[in-house]
Amino acid sequence: MRIARSVSALLLGLLLSFSAQAAAVATTLVAQPELSRFTAALKATGLDARLRQGQWTVFAPVGSAPALPPPPYRAQDLPALRNWLEHHLVPGRMLPASTSVAQAPRSLAGSGVQLWGMAGQLVADDAPVRGPAVQADNGLIYVLTQPLLPFA
Numbered sequence: 114m115r116i117a118r119s120v121s122a123l124l125l126g127l128l129l130s131f132s133a134q135a136a137a138v139a140t141t142l143v144a145q146p147e148l149s150r151f152t153a154a155l156k157a158t159g160l161d162a163r164l165r166q167g168q169w170t171v172f173a174p175v176g177s178a179p180a181l182p183p184p185p186y187r188a189q190d191l192p193a194l195r196n197w198l199e200h201h202l203v204p205g206r207m208l209p210a211s212t213s214v215a216q217a218p219r220s221l222a223g224s225g226v227q228l229w230g231m232a233g234q235l236v237a238d239d240a241p242v243r244g245p246a247v248q249a250d251n252g253l254i255y256v257l258t259q260p261l262l263p264f265a
Contacts, residue, residue, distance in 0.1 A: 138171055139164040141249040148256070150176040151201075158195040160202065169252035170207035170218075172226065172237050174260040200224055200263045206253055209235060224263060228255070237261060 136144070139161045142152045151173045155161040164171070199221035207218055209228045217225030228237050235242035240257040247254040 136250055137165045138169045138249040138252045138254060141247060141254060142171065142173060145173075145247065145254075145256070147175045147177075148173045148254075151198075154194060154198055158191055158198055160195065160198055164202070164252075167251065168205050169249075170203040170205060171252065171254045172201040172203070172240070172257055172261055173254055174201070174240070174257045175243065196222055197260075197263060200226075200261050208253075220261075222263065226261065 139155070142148055142155070142161075142164070145152075152161070155164070202221045203218050203226055204221070205218065207226070207228055209230055217227045220226050226238060228235065228242075230236070235255070237255055237257060238261050240259045240261055243256045243258050247256065
């Protein structure tokens, strides 16, 4: 009887954890308060709608990241802001083991993005990743401590 209850509790926990993750990347980003500046920029450029369909890997710098976004990409120039944001969006689910220098997946802006581990720290290009990837229905979100530098 105790085993049956334990198994039932385990199954219920798994079911709840899967239903809690059932949100698109765009919705999952909105639920992260530390990413509010990045999310607002996505919305201002219309890129948030694109993240509702297909598979995505998003490299999202926290709001306290230095120069988010950098001066040449502020909201006054939406095309430049959109281009800056596109460097942080990679079609498909990107895992650290799946990237190499020769075959770095391309962001929407066309730049290669490398995801690798160094001394126990996950790094996207030169930006440290904070914690594990945030899972979404249609992708992964890597929270960065600084923005990716376009074509760096």
